[in-house]
Amino acid sequence: MAFDPLDQPGMDLEDQFRSWSELNVDPIPERPDDQYTMTRIILMNGIEVESVMFSHQFARHVDDPTLLRALATSRRADHQQQRAVNWLLPGTLSPLETTIGYEQVAVDLTAWLARNEPDPNIRQALDFALLEDFDHLYRYADLYELMDGRHAEDITRSLTEITPGRPTEVQHRHPVDDLRAHFETHAVDPLTRMHVMTVVAGEQQTMNYYMNHGVDFVEPIARKLYLEIAEIEEQHVTHYESLLDPLDSWIAMWVMHEYNEVYLYWSFAQQETDPRIKRLWELHLEMEIGQLQAACRFLERYEGRDPRELLPPSLPEVPLTMQSNKDYVRQVLATQIDLRSDEGRYVDVSEVGKGAPSTRYQSIVNADGVPTEQVIDLTRDETGGEYRDETEGRHPVESLRAPVTA
């Protein structure tokens, strides 16, 4: 049934604040019944972080007191939501185990978005970065094997395969090669807009996590690995955010942020298998509807625009779904492993010249060794092989079948 958040009562902003004890939620088990519960938590944490930071940026561009008060109030509610969500993660998970969860989110979120993306240009952007995050999962999984002697499939439950993607050492690009052409705000399918906003927030949180947690380790290989992969996540933020149309006003962007959050909580409330977490998604859905309606009031009063023209008549029929996407990932691996980016275009590796900006960039950053390759070499040296979780057969790309050569 069509769900229009503008027709829902929502929760008033002033009613959204919670006590410390309410926010200090009991964590989920280290190995939840449904691994996708954990991925939903990781994604919604990133969504709330983006919401809070967007609101801070907006507030730095205005001094209208009514608007500032509304932004501050809505932002505090979002900040409380962020903590209520992120505090669900158990402290017994190490940063590396959480990282493996982050990469599982990156793979299965990106793959699902690509599978459901109506715009082929945006689908290509998703497919392109999908193979890169897929490779990160493999590199971190091998670090897990190397440092802890444990298998990442215990975390991923083998719902996501673990095997090389586009090797990280060739993912490094000159910054200009991460810039894409953006969608057009009037002609963009609302689903596309939400896909892009969602993946921007997810990648941004992953970048932030690696930037901050790479120093949690004493092992040099771990510190180096996070250092290298954190930069690819920054590339991905650049890549995805450049797909957004800068034409939209600040208030319109605020409305879109809230609408996307409504869509995501609505989606996850439907598929959550843990009743306690489902209730949290439902509570946050009600809150986000209230926040959306507050933003819409500013759109009407300050910009004279009708939210019913700006927003679609209802949420998409299909909820964003965290699920296994093995066949799709294999298909993209088989067909796009050799894609590179040159001057904003996706090209075959054979078309990238020696003097191309990214070729030169790689020669600088990879000059003294590549941690994402070193971690595999070390794992082979220590364990006699490398760690993979190929549940659907041999790697679809012959050159990446074990033993891997990048």
Next chain:
Amino acid sequence: MTITDPMFDLGGRSAPAPGTSPDPRRLVGPEELEQPFAADGVNGAFLADFLSAALTHERCGTHLYRSVAARTLNPMLKARYRELGRETQHHVDVLSRAIAAIGGDPSYVSRLARGVERADTGTLESTYALSGSLDPMEQEAVMLDAVLVAETVDHANWSVLAKIVNALPEGPVRSALADAVAEVEPQEDEHLAWARDTKARMTMMQVTSPTMAGAMGGMEAIAAKVRDMFSDLPGT
């Protein structure tokens, strides 16, 4: 129905451009843009883009008038902004009908229109972005300036449309655009004249009345002065 935000669900379409990658399902190609003007010996693609830009400016004008009418403290300005907003909305209807009548698509947003929309968005944002550091009189002046800027561009658009009509050969395109110009242009003259005159009056009122300056009274006193502005005018 007056559409002031031609988004995807309302038929929004756009043209390919460097730096953008519009959804292929919503792309408008040059042939489609030129088709209505094929027999008229003009640069049809440019004309279609210009009409889209003019329509976008009118649409942004409706947003601006709704916004300032909702926020002005002065009853005369509120009433006038509402009236001008209704007329601007009518201009959106007239131009949308004219574009449709000649075989164009009013939901097409050209590259030039995007540039216009960004400028108009900036103008509208200027009416609230710094209101925390403006007194009520200054806030009114900023809103009125936004209206003056919008009406200046609007007036220029319809003036040049009148010239375009004169350059077109007799036929359905000229006829549709001529009817639109005939209906709208006189009102645009009035809108611009009103905005200029009101700015002059509001400014001179402050120049000749030192007690209206921010330094001379608290915010409440200034707000009271703003509310009382133009109360001596007939019909207010």
